[in-house]
Amino acid sequence: MRGPYIGENLSSRSPFCFDPWEAYTAGIVKSHSLAITGVKGTGKSMLAKSFATRLCRMGRNVAVPHDPNGEWERVSEYVGGKTISIDLSGSFKINLLEAGERDTTMSGEAWRNHITQDRRGVISQIVQQLRRTHELPPYEHTAIDIALRSLDTQTIVTVVHVFQALRDLTPDGDEVDEDVVVAGRQLAHTLRRLVAGDLAGMFDGISTVMFDPTAPMMVVNTSALKNASPQMQALTRFATSRWVRNATTGSNVRPRVIVHEEAAIALMNDAYGGTGLKDRVTDEKVARHMGVSNWYLLHRLSDLDALGDHGSAMQTQARGLLADCETRVSFSQHPGEIPAMAQVLGWNQTMSAVVKNELKKGESLWQIGADRVALVKNKLSDGEFNVFRTDHGGSGA
Numbered sequence: 256m257r258g259p260y261i262g263e264n265l266s267s268r269s270p271f272c273f274d275p276w277e278a279y280t281a282g283i284v285k286s287h288s289l290a291i292t293g294v295k296g297t298g299k300s301m302l303a304k305s306f307a308t309r310l311c312r313m314g315r316n317v318a319v320p321h322d323p324n325g326e327w328e329r330v331s332e333y334v335g336g337k338t339i340s341i342d343l344s345g346s347f348k349i350n351l352l353e354a355g356e357r358d359t360t361m362s363g364e365a366w367r368n369h370i371t372q373d374r375r376g377v378i379s380q381i382v383q384q385l386r387r388t389h390e391l392p393p394y395e396h397t398a399i400d401i402a403l404r405s406l407d408t409q410t411i412v413t414v415v416h417v418f419q420a421l422r423d424l425t426p427d428g429d430e431v432d433e434d435v436v437v438a439g440r441q442l443a444h445t446l447r448r449l450v451a452g453d454l455a456g457m458f459d460g461i462s463t464v465m466f467d468p469t470a471p472m473m474v475v476n477t478s479a480l481k482n483a484s485p486q487m488q489a490l491t492r493f494a495t496s497r498w499v500r501n502a503t504t505g506s507n508v509r510p511r512v513i514v515h516e517e518a519a520i521a522l523m524n525d526a527y528g529g530t531g532l533k534d535r536v537t538d539e540k541v542a543r544h545m546g547v548s549n550w551y552l553l554h555r556l557s558d559l560d561a562l563g564d565h566g567s568a569m570q571t572q573a574r575g576l577l578a579d580c581e582t583r584v585s586f587s588q589h590p591g592e593i594p595a596m597a598q599v600l601g602w603n604q605t606m607s608a609v610v611k612n613e614l615k616k617g618e619s620l621w622q623i624g625a626d627r628v629a630l631v632k633n634k635l636s637d638g639e640f641n642v643f644r645t646d647h648g649g650s651g652a
């Protein structure tokens with residue numbers, strides 16, 4: 256197959272090359288996305304780094320919205336990309352309600368409506384995330400609507416403005432009755448955590464850094480969040496995913512790899528954000544048209560069990576998302592994980608046995624589309640190895 260060199264095909268002893276876009280255009284796969292699974296330390300990140308940088312050299316763009324171990328900064332430097340490092344000092348801010356680049360095909364009114372709609376989604380998702388629920392009562396929807404409409408003419412809107420607008424709703428004898436006012440206060444109490452409470456400092460102002468959609472590689476180093484509360488982590492992940500989404504629309508649409516390190520955590524956060532996972536499933540459909548290749552790096556499927564009852568709607572959705580990746584790269588796996596993974600990733604007995612017993616570090620089973628299978632050893636130059644490795648003082652996972 257055409258594309259950047261990945262390494263050696265262990266069966267034929269010939270070079271193995273692959274390009275998600277070439278495979279898509281040739282009709283070999285129906286999606287650009289990759290599921291990359293395997294036990295910790297087997298070579299998932301190594302593969303993602305070598306493959307991504309080689310695609311970069313061929314003119315593709317790469318984004319890493321969450322780099323929890325800070326292991327991609329060097330990789331980004333290596334290809335002339337950029338890194339944004341999240342810090343919790345309070346001087347680093349991300350505005351969750353920032354509008355993306357204006358879509359010039361939309362009229363002014365259509366664009367304003369789009370932004371309001373988008374902000375409504377963001378506020379509901381923040382509230383759901385903070386309350387760990389999956390929906391909001393109807394009065395709260397009305398309160399959010401009215402608060403956002405009152406901010407319609409403002410060019411910059413932050414969570415602080417929405418908090419104030421919700422807190423200050425007053426009955427107008429028309430749409431805003433006592434119930435809506437009460438709902439507004441309740442929402443304001445929830446949002447207060449971002450403005451003055453335990454989560455203040457990061458989301459309560461205009462963004463202090465910009466995501467550069469034209470850089471060959473953009474990395475968001477989220478390692479500073481290691482000891483932050485789960486909700487701070489979830490909101491930051493939400494913010495950086497939105498960054499990538501907003502920065503890759505309009506005139507910035509181009510073939511792009513989005514690497515999801517720790518995909519299981521991201522999927523779970525999305526699920527707790529209520530509509531997040533549905534968004535992700537929609538994203539994946541949109542991705543096919545926009546030419547985005549999502550790479551989901553995942554240790555094991557049972558990490559998704561924290562989503563709740565086995566077989567719950569969200570688990571099914573999360574597994575479906577992986578199953579929809581028609582390029583599946585599987586490194587060595589623990590025996591106990593094999594049956595569930597075999598089901599989702601479509602391994603037959605031979606493949607299951609290979610993944611269980613036969614793969615060494617850097618070696619993986621590739622399934623591409625309906626009927627292509629290869630055993631591949633990911634090969635690195637000395638230069639690449641030194642930049643990508645994590646076992647010399649770095650703390651890769």
Ligand SMILES: Nc1ncnc2c1ncn2[C@@H]1O[C@H](COP(=O)(O)OP(=O)(O)O)[C@@H](O)[C@H]1O
Pocket residue numbers: 293294295296297298299300301302616617618632633634635643644645646651652
């Ligand atoms: N293809 C490879 N060739 C040589 N060494 C590798 C290869 N893949 C991984 N390694 C070694 O294993 C270590 C862990 O690999 P990594 O990709 O970070 O694992 P993980 O699967 O946890 O992401 C690397 O730092 C490197 O030293």
Ligand SMILES: [Mg+2]
Pocket residue numbers: 299300301651652
């Ligand atoms: Mg890794």
